[in-house]
Amino acid sequence: xxxxxxxxxxxxxxxxxxxxxxxxxxxxxxxxxxxxxxxxxxxxxxxxxxxxxxxxxxxxxxxxxxxxxxxxxxxxxxxxxxxxxxxxxxxxxxxxxxxxxxxxxxxxxxxxxxxxxxxxxxxxxxxxxxxxxxxxxxxxxxxxxxxxxxxxxxxxxxxxxxxxxxxxxxxxxxxxxxxxxxxxxxxxxxxxxxxxxxxxxxxxxxxxxxxx
DNA sequence: CACCAGGCAAGTA
DNA sequence: TACTTGCATGGT
Numbered sequence: 040x041x042x043x044x045x046x047x048x049x050x051x052x053x054x055x056x057x058x059x060x061x062x063x064x065x066x067x068x069x070x071x072x073x074x075x076x077x078x079x080x081x082x083x084x085x086x087x088x089x090x091x092x093x094x095x096x097x098x099x100x101x102x103x104x105x106x107x108x109x110x111x112x113x114x115x116x117x118x119x120x121x122x123x124x125x126x127x128x129x130x131x132x133x134x135x136x137x138x139x140x141x142x143x144x145x146x147x148x149x150x151x152x153x154x155x156x157x158x159x160x161x162x163x164x165x166x167x168x169x170x171x172x173x174x175x176x177x178x179x180x181x182x183x184x185x186x187x188x189x190x191x192x193x194x195x196x197x198x199x200x201x202x203x204x205x206x207x208x209x210x211x212x213x214x215x216x217x218x219x220x221x222x223x224x225x226x227x228x229x230x231x232x233x234x235x236x237x238x239x240x241x242x243x244x245x246x247x248x249x250x251x
Numbered sequence: 252c253a254c255c256a257g258g259c260a261a262g263t264a
Numbered sequence: 265t266a267c268t269t270g271c272a273t274g275g276t
Contacts, residue, residue, distance in 0.1 A: 073257095080256040083274055118256090118273040126259085164259050184257050229257055238255070 041213040043196070047251055048220070051227035054247035058226035061174035063088075066141040067099060069175040070134070073167050074127045075117040086116035099141060103131050126162025130171075133160055145176035154180070165203045173225070179216035182225045183207045186232035193236065194251050 062081065063069040068088065075084040090113045091097050096105060111124035133156070138144040145153065150172060157168040165183070172178040183206040191197045197206060214220065235246040 076256090077258040078256065078271090079258090079273075080275075083256085083272095086274085116273060119258095119271045120273080122259085122271055162259065166258065170257080182257085186257065225257090232257090 040209070043251075044210065044213055047248060048224050048227070050247050050251070051231055052223070055227055055230050057223055058230055060222060060226035060229075061170070063174070065097075066175040067097060067102075070130060070141060070171055071097070071102075071127060073170040073174070074130060074162065075114060075123055077119070077123070077126075077167065079118045084117050087114040087120075090114065090116070099131060099135055103128065103135050122162070126160075129160050129162050130157075133157075141175065145172075145178065150176075150178040150180060153178070165207075169207070173218065173221055177218050179218045179221055181207050181210040181221050184225075184229070186236070187225075187228050189238075190228060190232055190236055190248070194248060 061069050061072065062085075063072050071088060071091065072081075072084055075087050088097075091102075094113060096102060096110075096113065102110065107124050107128060110128065111120045114120050114123055114127075117123060134141055134144045137156075138146075153176070154168055154172060157163050157171060158165065163171075169180045169182045172180045173182055183203050187206055188197070188201065191206065191209070192199060192201070197209065210221070210224070231247060
């Protein structure tokens with residue numbers, strides 16, 4: 040299985056090259072994007088983040104203290120804006136209360152305990168937590184998403200009903216914990232899924248994984 | 252017009 | 265426990 044996963048990675052990397060994810064300049068922006076992109080395409084998220092930047096609200100302090108309805112208004116293009124305003128502030132309250140800065144939050148603590156804390160926040164599920172740990176905190180965890188499931192399922196590596204933990208374990212159990220590898224691997228999966236493996240494109244004819 | 256997009260939590264039986 | 269529903273904008 041290890042070799043299988045490495046072969047897939049190699050094929051994707053050969054086809055697309057390094058992706059340099061996550062789109063976000065700072066750790067704070069990555070947290071904001073991680074919440075806003077829940078079940079939403081990135082172009083809508085990007086509009087919402089642009090609104091926050093223009094309004095001068097891209098700081099931990101500003102976002103924590105902004106009244107929730109005003110935050111909702113700013114992030115409107117990302118969809119589910121009332122829900123996401125609450126979720127984002129839940130997350131940022133936790134960060135601000137446990138550390139002085141987003142960067143400081145990740146220091147000197149085991150990844151597993153950080154993950155448990157994040158999962159205890161209302162609105163932070165496994166994918167959002169792992170995105171935060173990997174892309175904002177540089178912790179070696181694997182981010183699973185709908186694309187990961189679709190691609191591995193179509194190639195017969197996992198069952199239809201496989202859950203998040205099972206998919207994640209597939210990568211964590213067979214690959215060495217490497218932040219750069221996990222970062223690029225997830226990014227490459229999203230890249231190829233968007234291009235070749237949408238729901239509307241089940242054939243995957245030109246897919247770099249054809250034959251796997 | 253219908254369907255989809257880098258989820259998650261709460262409600263129901 | 266196993267399913268269903270609400271959340272909502274913008275692109276195809």
